[in-house]
Amino acid sequence: MDKKYDFSAIERKWQQDWEKRGLHKVVRDDSREKFYLLEMFPYPSGKLHMGHVRNYSIGDVMGRYYTMQGKNVLHPMGWDAFGLPAENAAIKHGVHPDPWTRENIANMREQLKTMGISYDWDREEGTCLPEYYKWTQWIFTKFFERGLAYKKKAAVNWCPSCATVLANEQVIDGHCERCDSVVEKKDLEQWFFRITDYAQRLLDDLDKLPGWPDKVKTMQENWIGRSEGVQLEFHTEAGDPVPVFTTRHDTVYGVTYMVLAPEHPLVAKLTAGTAYEQPVQEFVRRVSKLSFIDRTSSDLEKEGMFIGAYAINPVTQERVPIWITNYVIYEYGTGAVMGVPGHDQRDFDFAKKYGHAIRRVVAPPQWDGSELQEAYESYDGIMVNCGKYDGLTVPEAKKQMADDMEAAGIGKRVVNYRLRDWLISRQRYWGAPIPIVYCEKCGAVAVPEDQLPVLLPTDVEFKPTGESPLKTSPTFRDTTCPVCGGPAVREMDTMDTFVCSSWYFLRFTDAHDPKEAFNRELADYWMPVDQYIGGVEHAILHLMYARFFTKVFHDMGLCETEEPFTNLLTQGMVLKDGSKMSKTKGNVVSPEVIINRFGADTARLFILFAAPPERDLEWNDTAVEGCSRFLSRFWRLYVNILEREGLDAPLPATFTEADKAVRRAVHGATKKVGEDIAVRCQFNTAISAIMEAVNAVYDYLDSEAPNAAILHESAEYLLQLLAPFAPHITEELWHEMGHTESIHISHWPAYEEAALAQDSVEIVVQVNGKIRARLQVPANSSQEELAEIVRSQPQYAEWLAGKTVTKTIAIPGKLVNLVVK
């Protein structure tokens, strides 16, 4: 064998070999336990970045490990291939998005192959391919049938730079998630998915996901934003109902005014023909012109205006003025709020500014009778100024008042969610066309399955006008109604790309099926995904949408599972010089360059060794070289061992101390690596355990009489332990050791419990917790024996320093602590 580790030749050789032999192809096999392993599929930008390398390296360790454990591992890869970058490239460079995307996919596929990831490439899918988006469209039509897809006019988030609308989830701090432009509000007719119908289930079922990080579950919980309260029926003096939503119905006696959102329909009605009409319209216009970011910022100065009308408090029959303000959100609750300045800080500020009365209805436990200097929002208190409710605690009052409101028919307990329906229309070309046609007679009609897919037309122009290129097609728009055959026009919007990625994990179970989106039997065999891996940036958007789709599919009888991802690992970012790698910062390290220079095995080893997967990882060039040196050192170990005679001899009947030491190291590492991969997902410590074992084998080579059979055993174990991390070098050495089958389908080695045992162990002697000595003691000494050993030591009196022992704590294998006084 070569004396030198030629990673480049080795990696190429085995990548070709695996591909030729179809090593990673997988089919349903009921004789083995299935394991569905999935990494979030990438957008085909054209080049892999280090985040991808990390994501897929983590996945590949698990995939190869579970395969060696005998599981039937599905490990597919595909492309989240629709989206704006392709369209922007088209506008900028005049290349059509389709070939641009395909070329990027081809590049990235090749780069992925140089990493040696164990994908079943036969299942590769791309969301932009008609064979895929046909089924995305079919799913839309099913949602439409079930009333889960509907069209409505709404104030929507508009990104002027992308010239399209955005889902609420895609607006980050009032900016476009994609291009960072300030998002505007626009009134448009758009398609929505009724995800709010599933709000409660999406919330409740988080409890069924013990394998998800709490952080992600908390984020989803906050995003769903459930709050319980009462919808209370106020009326205007003229009799118009004005329901309000409140979580503090206990403070209804503290209401001193009412506020409406400027968009509230009653605003125009109540002011029509009054002196207030003009100034109110002026105010509404001014507020609606505010950008999204200003409008929803809590820094915004609270402004308001009386609209000349009054409402009647249904509990107290008090007459309170109706105002409009810029801080009430029309889309949440009922768009109307009761103003309780005494117990809500926003209302307090507003009341101070505009001279509304501030009334205390909750008194803190030790109230000295003083005035409110700020809103008292705490639930810890006693009701005052509340008539018959005086003296109740806040929780008591909440219950009693809600009961009374319901009995009197003036209010009902309701639950509100912060979650809004998912706006899926996009005014762009490079997405799946929404399969709807508009017929004058029949209205909006879903395109029937036998006419799917609605193909993207190619006769379009890409111009930087902001207009969707789809609208430039002379052939796309006009069609016939599938119901009555009359003239009809197509929907010109495409779907949010998050729709395409909300079901791809199901398609992988039955990729390329021409007859259905996925086969139920196959889906039920493979689903749910046992391990999903990706960036935490998808904690809300993608992961919530995918859960929503899966629940709908379940309800439709398309699959058994209700939760798509059993275990979720959210990997940290790859940083350089303390910040995320980005072109603008100029701190990008190219995976291609690293793999060419050091090899895929080194790149993978470094990225797995440098930090636990969930934590951010600081890129370090010299540490990469360190990993490269480790693999060279690993290689030389085998050069040394393979030169020896007698490797195939059976293990000796008795072991020397050196034999025992090396076997303990190797078998101990076997135990630890298995646990680190399967239980803890801590690959850095797994690798360090392998390094320790390698060091132990080197020590053994230097020992008096290293036994060839033990070297052989150690060498095989270490190869198998390292195989999931560095698949190429281990495959090469495995064959050098005489194997003819791939190491990656060999059985994960079992450690021998007996090899872990030690004859003697070092324990620590402490006096009052301070270390005084270390002793070698027989490994299986009991507590009593340990105490006796310590007492019999010549230095025993010295340790006590004249004091008397009041207690002796003996922990076998660890320490003896003498408590003295």
Next chain:
RNA sequence: GCGGGCGUGGUGGAAUGGCAGACACGAUGGUCUUAGGAGCCAUUGCUUCGGCGUGCAGGUUCAAGUCCUGUCGCUCGCACCA
């Protein structure tokens, strides 16, 4: 403001409540060498050599990086959600 997470050597990071700093990177010295950005050997938390050390202050415990309380700092998510 609300809700998560995290604070350990020069660096990345280890430590089922039981020897803090495993394993590496870097650094220093040595060795081999025509050469060394290779290999090998040694040292590497601080220290006045008594000890002291896991952001800070308390607490629980025979024993705390780990559990509890408070606090400071960093970070992520949500945020005028009534």
